[in-house]
Every structure is written in C-alpha cells, then in structure tokens.
Amino acid sequence: MRFVNLPLATIVASAAMVMSASAADLYVPAQPFVPASPAESWSGAYIGANLGYGFGGIADDDTPPYEDDIDGWLAGVQAGYNVNLGGVVLGVEGDIAWTNLQVQEDDGDFEVGDGIDWVGTIRGRAGFDAGMFLVYGTAGVAFAGASIFDYDSEILTGWVAGAGVEAMVTENVSLKAEYLYHDFGFTDFEDYGYGVSSNFSTIKVGANFHF
Numbered sequence: 001m002r003f004v005n006l007p008l009a010t011i012v013a014s015a016a017m018v019m020s021a022s023a024a025d026l027y028v029p030a031q032p033f034v035p036a037s038p039a040e041s042w043s044g045a046y047i048g049a050n051l052g053y054g055f056g057g058i059a060d061d062d063t064p065p066y067e068d069d070i071d072g073w074l075a076g077v078q079a080g081y082n083v084n085l086g087g088v089v090l091g092v093e094g095d096i097a098w099t100n101l102q103v104q105e106d107d108g109d110f111e112v113g114d115g116i117d118w119v120g121t122i123r124g125r126a127g128f129d130a131g132m133f134l135v136y137g138t139a140g141v142a143f144a145g146a147s148i149f150d151y152d153s154e155i156l157t158g159w160v161a162g163a164g165v166e167a168m169v170t171e172n173v174s175l176k177a178e179y180l181y182h183d184f185g186f187t188d189f190e191d192y193g194y195g196v197s198s199n200f201s202t203i204k205v206g207a208n209f210h211f
Contacts (some may be wrong), residue, residue, distance in 0.1 A: 024100040038206055042134050042168075043084045048208035050178075051075040053166075054101045056200020058115055058146070061186050066109035066194075070116065072100035076201060080125070089127045090136055096120035101200060114199060116183075119144040119182065121160045142182045146198060152191040156198060158184035166208070174208045 030071030055071040076097025082089050102115030120143045127136025143159035146152035164178030180202045 007164060007201060013136070016131060020115070021067050022168075028056075036153075040151070041084045042082050042129055044211055045079070045081045046174075046208040046210045047077070047079045048176075048206050049075075049077050050095070050097070050099075050204045050206030052202050052204030054099060054116075054119075054200050054202040056101075056182075056198065057137050058103070058110060058148075058196065058198045060192070060194040060196050062187075062194050068103045068108035068110040070101050070103055070114075070198070070200060072102055072104065072115070072132075074099035074101060074204070078206065078208070082125070084129055087129045089125070089136065091125040091127075092093045092123070093125055093138070094122045097202075113150070114148040115146065115149055116200070117145040117153070121180070121182075123160060134168075134170045135164075136166070137161075137163045138178075143182065144182070144184060144198065148189065153188045154183035154187050154189050154196070156196075158182060160200075172210050174210065176206050176208065178202075178206070180204070180206050205206065 029059045052074055054074055057067060058069040058070050059065045074097040076095055078093055078095035080091055080093030082091035096118065098118050099116050103110045104113050106112050121140055123138045123140030125136045125138045127134045139159070139161040142158050144156045145153060146156050158183045160180050162178060162180035164176055166174045166176040168174045182202070184197050186197045188195050
C-alpha cells in the first residue's frame with residue numbers, strides 16, 4: 001500500500017482558507033459614525049438661566065421732574081415653549097431676573113440704590129429656523145419692582161421688545177444672546193407723592209435645556 005504524503009504547504013493553505021471563510025462569516029461591517037443630531041426643529045418646552053447687564057433711566061412726574069441714570073447687573077431664569085411651522089418658529093417665554101439696576105452715583109436727583117430690584121416679562125417670540133441656529137424677535141408685557149428713597153416701592157407695568165439668537169450646541173442644550181428694551185409708564189408712589197417711570201435696556205446671555 002502506498003501512502004500519499006500531502007505537502008505541508010497544501011495543508012497549511014487549506015487550513016488558512018477554512019479560517020478565512022469562517023472569519024468572513026463572523027465579520028459584521030462597522031456602521032458609519034453618525035453624530036447625534038441636535039433638536040434642530042426647535043419645537044417643545046425648555047427652561048434655562050441667564051445673566052447680563054442693564055442700563056437706562058428713572059424719572060418722576062414732578063415739574064421739573066427728578067431724573068437719574070440707572071445701570072447694573074441682572075441674573076434670572078426663563079421658561080418657554082416653541083412650535084416650528086415649516087421653518088418659522090413661534091413661541092412664548094416668561095422670565096424673571098433679580099437686579100441691582102439702580103442709581104450708582106450720588107450726582108443726580110435720586111439717591112444711590114434707587115431703581116429696579118427685579119424685572120419680569122411675558123413675551124411672544126417669532127423666529128427663523130436656521131438649523132442649529134434660531135434668530136428671533138420678541139415682544140410682550142413687562143413688570144418691574146422699583147424702590148426709591150428707602151421708603152416707597154411699587155410694581156411698574158409696561159412693554160418690552162427685542163431680538164436674539166440661539167444656538168443648539170448639544171441634543172438638548174442651547175446657548176443664547178438677547179437684547180431687550182423695557183419701557184414703563186408712570187406708576188403712582190403713594191408715600192413719595194409722585195408717579196415714577198423707568199426705561200432701560202438689557203443685554204443677556206444664557207443657556208436653555210430643551211425637553
């Protein structure tokens with residue numbers, strides 16, 4: 001009986017082919033990496049916080065009127081809801097901020113510390129969906145707590161308008177910059193004996209978390 005000895009190279013090659021076929025059966029192609037897309041539709045609810053700087057004036061309705069400049073920091077919170085209608089984003093937002101938007105120097109008619117203690121707004125927003133960016137205008141009603149001469153304080157009511165831009169930096173977090181102008185009519189301060197009004201601008205930056 002003759003035994004046929006297969007060359008070692010043939011055996012190795014056959015084993016390699018079997019192993020290669022098995023590996024091919026087990027191989028699962030890697031899926032291409034697709035980064036999580038941000039919530040670019042801008043629809044839904046959100047909450048956030050902001051800080052900024054304000055500047056303007058305060059006056060009474062005496063003749064001649066007392067007038068003075070006010071300025072200072074502010075920090076607050078906001079919440080709102082947006083609806084995207086084919087690229088036009090409509091929404092409503094409410095915010096409130098605590099401030100030292102007050103007379104800072106004793107060189108006018110009012111005293112240092114007179115001014116705005118807090119300010120809040122309820123506003124409509126209308127903007128353009130530019131993907132990760134939202135550019136918008138805004139307007140609504142404004143409220144502010146004003147105090148003068150350490151003995152009288154009242155709530156002012158008026159209107160507010162402005163504009164801003166917001167950028168979605170992650171799937172749920174956006175950063176924003178916003179300018180608002182507030183205009184308050186005269187409100188009677190009973191202890192002071194005159195009406196007091198104020199108008200001022202605010203420039204704010206903030207962040208929102210979207211649900």
